[in-house]
Amino acid sequence: MPVKVLVVDDSGFFRRRLVEIFSADPRLQVVGTANNGQEAVDKVQSLSPDVVTMDYEMPVLDGISAVANIMKLKPTPVLMFSSLTHEGARVTLDALEAGAVDFMPKNFEDISRDSAVVKHTLVDRVLTVARTRVGGQIKAAPVAKRREAPKPIVTDRGVIIPRARKKVSLVAIGTSTGGGPMALQAVLTKLPKGFPAPLVLVQHMPAAFTHAFAERLNNICQITVKEAVDGDKLQPGVALLAPGGKQMMVDPRNGGCVRILEGDERLNYKPSVDVTFGSASKCYPGKVLSIIMTGMGADGREGTRMLKASGSKVWVQSEDSCVIYGMPQAVEKAGLADDVLHLDHIGERIVKEVC
Structure with a gap:
């Protein structure tokens, strides 16, 4: 079965371009799109995607808040898109802390080019993120075993x-x-x-x-x-x-x-x-x-x-x-x-x- 993808971005151009790239690969199925964070939270619950691609700067509800709500209501692997700036880095780190699995730079110039490398990178990253533990959630650690003290050496x-x-x-x-x-x-x-x-x-x-x-x-x-x-x-x-x-x-x-x-x-x-x-x-x-x-x-x-x-x-x-x-x-x-x-x-x- 193909991996179900929900594409979230307030840019109509970026949304359409991602849908084109993902729809061209038989391993992926775009089950929906959203143009703001709240719509993304709602569609995760109704569409049950395997992975969400998420912008960070959106109306109604920003990307970080959307990720946090998704992890609370229906944990789903999220791939963030972020700008290559110092502020973009700060926001991305906040999104990762909120539960996003991974991130990619958001570059309109790259995404607009009909580049096989860009397409391969995007598809491969989405497939990888989809295979991760749900929402990046990790099993609790088992109780650590007490380590034995090093044994002394006894000479003849x-x-x-x-x-x-x-x-x-x-x-x-x-x-x-x-x-x-x-x-x-x-x-x-x-x-x-x-x-x-x-x-x-x-x-x-x-x-x-x-x-x-x-x-x-x-x-x-x-x-x-x-x-x-x-x-x-x-x-x-x-x-x-x-x-x-x-x-x-x-x-x-x-x-x-x-x-x-x-x-x-x-x-x-x-x-x-x-x-x-x-x-x-x-x-x-x-x-x-x-x-x-x-x-x-x-x-x-x-x-x-x-x-x-x-x-x-x-x-x-x-x-x-x-x-x-x-x-x-x-x-x-x-x-x-x-x-x-x-x-x-x-x-x-x-x-x-x-x-």
């Missing part, structure tokens, strides 16, 4: 030597669209003030979004979060977020810093988890705690392979707590995961591992 002379734990010099977290921003928020807000290790964060996002996202995280976290700039030092309790459209590499010079490079067109992701994780494996062999969380694709698999080979730890988010299991699944299927953790437990486990 009967001497007991405590088993030493490797020092974590860097925490590296990679995630993508499809639940990534809210997953990062859930983890980082659990880290205490005075956290003793530096962090590097890679979240697939457009360039206009990462600064607003870093600001948002910094305002709600006890640790410091900032969008990385070239030469930023790695400092305990400071999380550096890779800027959108560029690559972030870890550099051991000057006591440890990051280098921000122009995005290589040969790489699909800018920023790329593989690039950051791979560089970290060379700078801090055996001393990185790396975590791959919810998101589309397989970025991070090769970077974690390098980290694992150097002796570092690799954790992945559990399938039942992911909105989209793509990236964690790629790492787990490759046999690289040392542990699989529910989202609710990742923050507290980082604290136990590092502090």
Whole structure:
């Protein structure tokens, strides 16, 4: 059966263009359209679509309020369209917090062109969002099992030597669209003030979004979060977020810093988890705690392979707590995961591992 789509936008042109693109693909069926947020809420209840595409700026009821009401009345996966501006980024992050699964830039010039690439991207994203957990809702975490204390080493002379734990010099977290921003928020807000290790964060996002996202995280976290700039030092309790459209590499010079490079067109992701994780494996062999969380694709698999080979730890988010299991699944299927953790437990486990 085709995926049922409800298209919501106050622009008649944008609405019609989306309907044309979706209707041309046999895997999709447009079951309705709406030109304001309240109409969208009503039609979700009456038409039961599998996925909703949603504008954020609309009359009667705005997109964020519409998403919140949909999640309350009839949770349905929502793909937001947003402008590539700082304010657009803020609004999109609010929509994700309200329950939207993912977002795409709203670009009238791109959507007006008869481009096969644009059509493929739109259809593929809608199909992916439709397969996510309803409204991005996640099962509650099971009760965490109490971890046993490390067993001591007993020599042939009967001497007991405590088993030493490797020092974590860097925490590296990679995630993508499809639940990534809210997953990062859930983890980082659990880290205490005075956290003793530096962090590097890679979240697939457009360039206009990462600064607003870093600001948002910094305002709600006890640790410091900032969008990385070239030469930023790695400092305990400071999380550096890779800027959108560029690559972030870890550099051991000057006591440890990051280098921000122009995005290589040969790489699909800018920023790329593989690039950051791979560089970290060379700078801090055996001393990185790396975590791959919810998101589309397989970025991070090769970077974690390098980290694992150097002796570092690799954790992945559990399938039942992911909105989209793509990236964690790629790492787990490759046999690289040392542990699989529910989202609710990742923050507290980082604290136990590092502090």
